[in-house]
Structures are given as structure tokens and as C-alpha cells.
Amino acid sequence: MLKLSAISKSPLFEALCLSVATETASVTFACGGKIPMALNASGDGSQDQTAPKLQANPVTLRWDAQDGSVSGKMTLPLTLATEGDVEQLIKDMQPATFGRGGEHVFDTSYRRASKLDPTQFTSSFNPYELGIIDTVAQALLPSLRGGKQVRGVRAELYSLNIYSGPSGKFKSHVDTPRSPDQFGSLVVCLPLDHQGGALEVRHKEKTVVFDWSKAKGEKDFVHWAAFYSDREHEVLAVTQGHRLTLTYNLYCVRGNGQLVLPLYKTIYDLVNDRNLWAEGGLIGYNCSHVYPHTTKTPINFTAPDNLKGADMLMFEMFSSMGLRVRFRPAVLDPQYRDYSMYLDGSGDSSTDNEDNDDKDDSDDDMESGAPAKPVIGKELGYKFELGLGFEPLEAMKMYDKWSGKTVGAKYVHFDTDKEAPEMHAKKPREAAVDQNQNQALSEYIEFSKVHWLNDASHMEPQLSWIAYGNEPSIKLIYSSLAMIIDVPAGGAQRPNNTSGDKKTGRKRRRYSSEDNTGKKKGQALE
């Protein structure tokens, strides 16, 4: 290992220091956008055909009077006939306070605004529908695919506010977090004309300004801004009109909120059970949707990006617990049995023993016509199409090679599946002697050692050949797309489990089609 000083003096290290100093200071701390209203500029209710697809519908507000009775309703943007509704709304609102020294303070020199609490109004506006929350999540809470947790955002409506001209404002402040998970604030400005009232958000030397005052003749928009709530921010004076906003508290949630699913809890409890996984093991899940996982085409299966529904959910849940997920084709019925009659030896299928351990599962089996066993292939995107004259024995050898159990003619034996990568890691020099063999070791997953969660529901053709009989017929063997989840010894939450397995040097990758291929995110699995 290099000495500490040598590392810190290396050009690469210095380059990184420079990047940290410059780039991390300018990363996003606030983001925003505007979404056109579905009404056209004249406000006559007809759809604007030239407008971009993402449009906001008119926003309807309903609210209570101060005595709690239902008071008013208004739809934005306003028309000439409804302009007066704003005055009624303001009458029904309370003066907005702010927190100072742990108390709610009313001081118009600091904050001049009106408010309603969420219990006092409803609005038809939904920031999720318009993709605002997704954008906020990407900009303010980025999650790396290889990271341990995928994070999501939950937005909770906090207040309806009006800042009115000529002096509505909110001086520089930071927002009080409601809980440790709160990381940000979202302000949505509804389409109501005003001048001034820019929101300024500051981080170090940088200020981001969101000015939503409307230029003459400009279309109506819903504007929004989100920022880390511990960044200093300020609403400058509104000089004219009314600045009407919805504010939301933004909370960070794990796995896009899937934490609340009962399924998540069950999986969590299972993979964190130390006793159950004292020695580690494998969980198998057969995907419930159809994918072209056996085909090499321009639309290659690009797991995990194109997983559907429950499959993505399962992938995200296991991954969010830091577990490695591998995608493999599983052939449930390899049909060795069909060949037994052609082979030397008994060919007696009564020797079928589901508990066969690996020791029995060698060349002898093949030659004695031992019964078929399900196989897990080591590669996706690979289809066998074999012609006439295909030898049964070849099929068996092919399966063994395809699963990684053999390399060429050579069989690889070991007691447990999980032993394989460890052997590879513990003995790098020996591994290098026969790299092919070790490659096979790390790729081979014995079907019977996997704890399967479900049966296969969808299969794709994996192997086809022309069989001899009275007449030649096409035989087809199908495979299911399986996720194989590695649970390390001691369960998912084992200490030292977050960045890699120190003992074996195994990196904890979140997904792969094969081990040790170094493939990157989004790359087609072949």
C-alpha cells in the first residue's frame, strides 16, 4: 500500500481535491420549473393544440370561513367574472406567523402574508401528477444505482399563502424541519397575476432567483421551486397583485416509499434474520412478466431498467436492502430423460433423487442417463437453435457448460454455490492459473440450492432442435427469467456488509447478468 503522504501528493488525489472544492460547491440546492395551464391565452376554455404535452389543468380551491363553515370556491386562472373571489379568500385567511425562539410570532415587518392550514382548504392541484415530485427527487435527492438505498420523495401539503401588493413579503429565514426526514420545501405558485415577490434561495456565495411575476400578454403557468429547507431563503416584496402559493414539506423516503408495503416488511424481516442466514444463501424469484431474455436483438433485455410492475418492485426491494441481484434464465425441464434410452448404463429413471448433492451430479450421471434436473443458465440473450443430428449427450454437456458447471470438457466441483466466489477471491494466484475454471465457479448456480419464492409463470423458448422419431419433430425447451438474490452469511444487515465483503473481497453489486463481467448500468445484458 502507498504511504499516506504519497497518496495525498498524487496528481489524481490533488485533482479530486480541486473538484471537491469547485464542483461540490455548485451542485444543485434548489430547482424549479413552470408548467403551462391547459387553457389557452384567451382563457376561453379551448385547448391550445400547439402547447407542449405536459399541461396543468385549471386549479380549483375550496376553503372554510374563519368560523369553520364552508365558505368559498374559486378556479384559477381567474376570469373577469371570478376576479372578486380573491378578496373573499383573503378575508377568510389568517395572518401568517413565523417561528422565532420556538414560538409563533406575528410581525409584519418580517412576514406579511395570509395563510390557511391544510385542514381549512382543499385544492385540485397535485404535484405528483405533473412530475414535479419526480423532478425534485432527481435534482435534490439523487440516488446512484449502485448505492445501498434508492431514495424517494414524499410531499406533504403544509399551507396555502397569499403575499399581496404592495408589501407582502417574507424576509430571509430557514424553514424549521418537522422531522429528521424532512430535507426540503416545495413552493407552487398558482396562476394569479402579480408583480415582484421573487423567491431567492442562497447557498454559500450562490443565489438562485425564482421570479414568477407575469409579463403582459404572457400565458398562464403554474410555477414551482424546491430547495433544501436549511438554505436561507426570502420572498421579496410583492409590489402589485396577489402571489398565491401552496407550500409542501418534502420528506426523504427509502425505496420510493415501498417501505410501507407489507411485502417490503416481510422481505426485510426474512433477509435480516441472522439465524436463518447464518451461512448465507440464495433466494430465487421467477419474474412474473414476459421479457425477451433469451433473444439477442436490438431490443435486448436491459434489466433492471425495463423490468415491469411486480418484477421491478421485487428488484428494488432486494436491492434497497443492499443485496446483490443477478438475472438468469432457468430451465425447469431440461429433458435429459428423453435421452436416457440412447445412453449406456441403466437409464432407469427410478434413480431420480431430488436431494442429489453435487457429488452425484457428475459425468457419471450423464453417461448413466440419470434423470433430468432443472438448470440455471449463466447468460441471458442466448438461444440455442440446433439442427438435425443433434446428439443427446451433447445436450447434457451443453447444459453443463451453459450453467457454468463445466468449462469445455472439464467439470468443476464444489460443495456449495456460495463457496465459488470466495474461492476465487481467496486465492487470486491459483485462480489465475485456470481463469476459465474459476470463471465457471463464480457463475454456476445450482438450481436445487436456491430457495425459490414462486413457480415460473412465463417462459421463453431457450433451446430448439429437430428430434428423431417416426417423423422428425421440433422440440422446444423454455426458460423462465429468474432473479437470484445473494443473502450473505449473517443476513443482509451484517456488519461490514455495506461496501463489500472484507473477508472475500467480493464487491456488493446490485445487479448483474453474470459475475465479474464489469458491466455497467443500463448496458444490455448479453
Ligand SMILES: O=C(O)CCC(=O)C(=O)O
Ligand atoms: O412563498 C415562497 O416562495 C416561500 C415561502 C416560505 O419560505 C415559507 O413558507 O417558509
Ligand SMILES: [Fe+2]
Ligand atoms: Fe420558508
